[in-house]
Amino acid sequence: MKNIREIIADEFKKIGLEVLPADLDLPKNLANGDFSIFIKDTAVDPLKLPLEKISGAETQSNEQAHEYIQSIEVAGRFLNIRLSPKFFADVLKENLASGAAGVGFGRNQNLAGQKILIEYTDPNPFKELHIGHMMSNTIGESLSRIIEWNGADIVRACYQGDVGPHIAKAIWGIQKLAAERPAEEKTLAEKSAFIGNSYVAGSAAYEDDSESKKEIDVINKAIYEKTDSEINDLYTWGRKVSLDRFEEIYKKLGTKFDYYFFESETAPLGLFIVDELLGKGILEKSDGAIVFKGENYGLHTRVFVNSQGLPTYETKELGLTKMKFDRINPDQSIVITGNEQTDYYKVIVKILEFYDHRAGNRTRHIGHGMLRFAEGKMSSRKGNVVTGESLIADVEKRVAEKIQERDFSAEDKATIAEIVAIAAIKYSILKQAPGRDIIFDFEKSLSFEGDSGPYLQYTHARICSILRKAEEEGIVASVGGVIEDSQNAPNSASFVEEPGELEHLLIRMPDVVERAQKELAPQLIVTYVTQLASAFNSYYANNTILCDDKDISAYRVALASAVKNALASGLYLLGIKAPQRM
RNA sequence: GCGCCCGUAGUGAAAUGGAUAUCACAUCGGUCUUCGGAACCGCUGUUGUGGGUUCGAAUCCUGCCGGGCGCACCA
Numbered sequence: 001m002k003n004i005r006e007i008i009a010d011e012f013k014k015i016g017l018e019v020l021p022a023d024l025d026l027p028k029n030l031a032n033g034d035f036s037i038f039i040k041d042t043a044v045d046p047l048k049l050p051l052e053k054i055s056g057a058e059t060q061s062n063e064q065a066h067e068y069i070q071s072i073e074v075a076g077r078f079l080n081i082r083l084s085p086k087f088f089a090d091v092l093k094e095n096l097a098s099g100a101a102g103v104g105f106g107r108n109q110n111l112a113g114q115k116i117l118i119e120y121t122d123p124n125p126f127k128e129l130h131i132g133h134m135m136s137n138t139i140g141e142s143l144s145r146i147i148e149w150n151g152a153d154i155v156r157a158c159y160q161g162d163v164g165p166h167i168a169k170a171i172w173g174i175q176k177l178a179a180e181r182p183a184e185e186k187t188l189a190e191k192s193a194f195i196g197n198s199y200v201a202g203s204a205a206y207e208d209d210s211e212s213k214k215e216i217d218v219i220n221k222a223i224y225e226k227t228d229s230e231i232n233d234l235y236t237w238g239r240k241v242s243l244d245r246f247e248e249i250y251k252k253l254g255t256k257f258d259y260y261f262f263e264s265e266t267a268p269l270g271l272f273i274v275d276e277l278l279g280k281g282i283l284e285k286s287d288g289a290i291v292f293k294g295e296n297y298g299l300h301t302r303v304f305v306n307s308q309g310l311p312t313y314e315t316k317e318l319g320l321t322k323m324k325f326d327r328i329n330p331d332q333s334i335v336i337t338g339n340e341q342t343d344y345y346k347v348i349v350k351i352l353e354f355y356d357h358r359a360g361n362r363t364r365h366i367g368h369g370m371l372r373f374a375e376g377k378m379s380s381r382k383g384n385v386v387t388g389e390s391l392i393a394d395v396e397k398r399v400a401e402k403i404q405e406r407d408f409s410a411e412d413k414a415t416i417a418e419i420v421a422i423a424a425i426k427y428s429i430l431k432q433a434p435g436r437d438i439i440f441d442f443e444k445s446l447s448f449e450g451d452s453g454p455y456l457q458y459t460h461a462r463i464c465s466i467l468r469k470a471e472e473e474g475i476v477a478s479v480g481g482v483i484e485d486s487q488n489a490p491n492s493a494s495f496v497e498e499p500g501e502l503e504h505l506l507i508r509m510p511d512v513v514e515r516a517q518k519e520l521a522p523q524l525i526v527t528y529v530t531q532l533a534s535a536f537n538s539y540y541a542n543n544t545i546l547c548d549d550k551d552i553s554a555y556r557v558a559l560a561s562a563v564k565n566a567l568a569s570g571l572y573l574l575g576i577k578a579p580q581r582m
Numbered sequence: 583g584c585g586c587c588c589g590u591a592g593u594g595a596a597a598u599g600g601a602u603a604u605c606a607c608a609u610c611g612g613u614c615u616u617c618g619g620a621a622c623c624g625c626u627g628u629u630g631u632g633g634g635u636u637c638g639a640a641u642c643c644u645g646c647c648g649g650g651c652g653c654a655c656c657a
Contacts, residue, residue, distance in 0.1 A: 022598085025598075025600075026598090027600095027601080028597070028600095028601085028603085028604070029601075029602080029604095032601070036600090036601085038600055038601090038638095040637090042637075075601075076601075077600095077637085078600080078601065080601095122657095124657080161657065164656080164657070165656075165657095166656085166657080263657090286654080287654080287655080288655085289654070289655050290655095291654060291655080294653095298585080299585090299653095300585080300652075300653050300654085301653085301654055302653095302654070302655095303654045303655040304655090305655085306654090306655040307655060308655085310655090312654095312655065312656080312657085313656075313657050316657090337657095338651090339586095339587070339650085339651065339652090340650095340651055340652065341652090341657085342586070342587080342651080342652080343585075343586065343651085343652050343653075344652080344657095346586090367587085367651095369587095369588095369650095370650085370651090372650090402620075420620090428594095431594090431595065431596080431605095431606095432594085432595055432596080433595095433596090435587075435588090436587095436588075436595090437588085437650075438594090438595095439593095439594070447594095447606080447607070447620095448620050449606085449607080449620060449621090450605080450606045450607065450620090451594090451595085451605060451606035451607075452606080452607095452620085454620055455606095455620065455621090457620085458618080458620045458621080459620090459621090461618075461620095462617090462618050462620095462621085465617075465618055466617050466618085469617060470617085473617095515598070518598090519598080523595085523596070524596090524597095526596090527595095527596055527597085527604085527605075530605070530606085531604090531605080534605085534606095537621055537622065538621095538622065538623090540617085540621080540622085541613090541621070541622040541623080542622085544616070544617065545617060546616090546617050547616095547617090581618090582618095582620080
């Protein structure tokens with residue numbers, strides 16, 4: 001089916017009004033039609049436009065009536081366009097034919113042929129994955145899926161700090177707390193929690209006790225030089241435990257990375273680049289360090305190699321970028337991190353423009369907000385962080401309480417608790433623009449009611465239940481509820497029921513998917529899907545879907561099925577699973 | 583001090599420069615013999631503040647007030 005925006009724009013062109021497909025607005029209020037145009041050109045009098053030539057509304061015969069444009073109203077300088085029953089029927093048919101299990105409604109091919117690399121989550125081995133990483137993961141995964149649905153090939157990457165002072169602190173802690181170390185047969189969760197605690201202990205000791213600080217500095221050097229076999233063994237063990245544990249969590253969250261990058265690989269490459277940039281005079285020596293004087297460009301000065309000759313994160317970033325472009329060569333490279341790194345990335349992009357113009361132009365940073373608690377700021381060094389897994393576990397517990405009376409097996413209950421908990425968490429992250437902070441209140445932020453992930457899942461499960469019953473009763477979904485009215489209006493059609501709010505909302509999904517990609521805005525999907533679910537629940541309360549009239553029932557089943565597909569598609573784009581039962 | 587970001591009902595949020603600023607929670611009231619009540623219906627209540635640009639501003643510019651983040655050897 002041709003894009004409806006282009007169809008409408010073409011029709012307006014025929015009557016001499018230049019309209020770009022993108023000029024068509026989706027009115028906030030459905031009462032103002034399916035699309036609207038504001039006539040900016042004051043030389044054009046909307047009342048004098050021969051609109052009837054498009055809609056055929058005022059001609060004697062309906063020969064000229066457009067198959068998809070029902071009517072065009074003039075309201076001030078707005079033109080409000082209503083689409084025809086045939087259009088709604090065709091979109092419903094398209095929806096019902098969309099991908100496997102109904103997931104795929106709203107996809108387009110706008111970015112076909114493009115390869116887009118997206119780096120997110122980025123936790124560090126030897127530290128626990130905390131809520132900040134979950135935010136990055138949730139936003140990154142959702143954006144990945146949204147971009148994929150606009151036709152691009154997505155390459156998911158995760159960058160992890162497997163070298164640096166934090167590891168020396170953790171290893172120092174592991175040695176001191178050796179008595180508490182879980183046996184090898186214990187779970188990864190227990191072992192990684194132990195390593196996390198060791199890091200907290202080491203980090204505290206580093207700040208509070210000068211003797212411990214010296215010991216940790218020695219360990220740090222030993223890690224770099226690989227001179228101590230005991231430390232080497234602890235490093236290998238701890239790195240593997242952390243990475244394996246992260247993998248378990250990614251699986252739970254629904255992310256599968258294509259590439260993993262490590263600081264241990266990027267540092268040497270970065271140093272090589274620093275040398276080159278130093279030779280070109282882009283970087284310079286200052287107080288024994290190698291720096292970039294960002295002030296010349298309205299940016300900050302950043303250190304690339306410290307006065308001890310060790311590479312900083314900046315240098316590693318240059319190495320990382322080179323690896324990304326050498327190995328993957330993306331058309332666009334997106335990095336998602338916390339907002340606090342926004343200025344830092346401006347410096348990196350500026351340097352990339354000097355080093356590799358292509359990489360500089362194609363690299364884009366997206367900052368996400370912080371999760372703040374009413375109680376105060378969290379810090380992984382102090383150990384007052386909420387880890388990703390403890391948050392998931394707490395929410396799962398609450399879901400489990402809610403479903404304990406249900407007639408599900410223990411195994412099903414556990415699965416449901418997990419997917420509902422993750423839905424609640426992800427929804428609360430994605431419902432707002434990515435850059436904004438979330439003031440997190442455990443009781444309030446993770447609602448299961450209204451405006452929430454579980455509300456969407458519930459609506460989906462409820463429709464699935466209706467569809468199961470429809471199947472038992474032998475009711476087959478049919479948009480054939482649309483009767484071609486060949487006698488009175490050859491190009492028209494009439495519904496068994498007039499298209500209502502649900503139909504009007506359903507046809508917007510492709511637009512929402514497109515805009516969410518252009519603006520990198522998952523919250524647009526959230527708002528849309530919530531509105532759709534709400535409209536369905538309202539419809540459900542007022543209409544019996546499995547009713548006595550065969551034609552009406554068949555149509556309502558088709559409509560419910562289409563809503564289910566749209567919900568499942570929207571939830572997929574948010575990285576949330578859509579259960580059949582819950 | 584300099585730079586960047588933010589300020590929308592009691593609370594948390596949404597809104598491509600467009601129409602009567604939307605949604606949820608909370609409050610108060612109602613629905614409940616049919617398909618799943620994690621539901622539905624109704625009530626109350628909002629663009630920090632002063633200017634400016636525009637036919638039109640929550641949105642763009644600007645002064646002030648309030649908050650967050652960043653500003654050389656952490657990542």
